[in-house]
Amino acid sequence: MKEKRKLGLRRGLSLLPANAGTYRIGRGEKSVILTTPFARTATLAIAKGQDPFAQVPASHHWLIEELITSLAAADLLTQGRREIALPPRYLNEIVERDIAAQQLRNRCEPELLQCEWSDAARAFGHDEGAEILAARTTVRVMISGRNRVATLLHSLLLASGVSLVEFIDRFDRAAISDCDIGTSTITAKEYAENFYTYLQSQRRSVSLFPLERRPAKQRDSGKDKYATLVIHSGPLDIEDLIDWLTARQPHFVIQSAIADEITMGPLVIPGITPCLRCADLTQVDRLGYSSADRISLTDTPEIAMVGAHFVASVAAAQILHFIDSARAGQSFADITADSASSADSVASADSVASAITRSTTVNLQNLLAAKSHSITVHPLCGCGSFREYPKKN
């Protein structure tokens, strides 16, 4: 008697007709060629969540066993059909309202597809996306800066399931101005309204997983000052940077544009990855100057709308990668804490660090030619003094 296995195919796959009546299934370099009608029938059954052996005579079951082995080797299988694993508070909220639950499922599907194929899903052992997506709700992100890119990042992250996104400075240019119109949900009707109040009012309709605001008591606690990640867009105050480094606050900075060129990152996890000064020194070695060290000759205007969306999307993709990789009990507070010293944590910190230490330069005239530069710890940078982790022994 064969053991009943729950099998499913990863989201979004297709059968691609190939030479000599065969079919190819997969993506990129990882694919499987289906050479027999039995293999095709079994694959269709797995895709529907049915038993792949059901339609195949027992004499050919070995073929299906082989098929399952090669599909698994190509990373195309999951453990059966998956439900969205949301924290109980959402389920309580939606259980009586089926329409809302269905809408949530529909909106989650594209995010789940991407999560399911992500590095994070592989790293955490075929998580199938649902837990990665649900974990985004628990991550606190603060946005500093007041421009189109910051506004777009706010709505992109909310709509991607990162529910606890907030602006740090609620007073900087508080009125909605001309250049805000057309960004996120802001239209001409909102002109001169309070920017922060307006975005807060839109929060529930934009968020994938809307969360009630936390009680004021909780917000004012000392812990509130730091988050899983701070994102800054625009001119940077060096004191903020020093604060983040000394507090080991992970941060991601999108510089102001120089003419039509804009540089962002690397995402810095103090004590684990190279810092922004490492990036500056690397740029000086490479080009003879640093784009962060500048004397502005004109007011820095907003960047054009298409460029702003592109920059916000590239930044959001890196930020989500960081958030998703920080899951499974490996929040960066844990990774940087001195108490976390198991071999597993070290490996996880290293793998995350190596994946995200890159800066990106985008030329707004040629978005397809965005350049990515790897950053390593610079020997002249003092950030090594914050580097107490990972410890050997």
Ligand SMILES: [Zn+2]
């Ligand atoms: Zn450094």
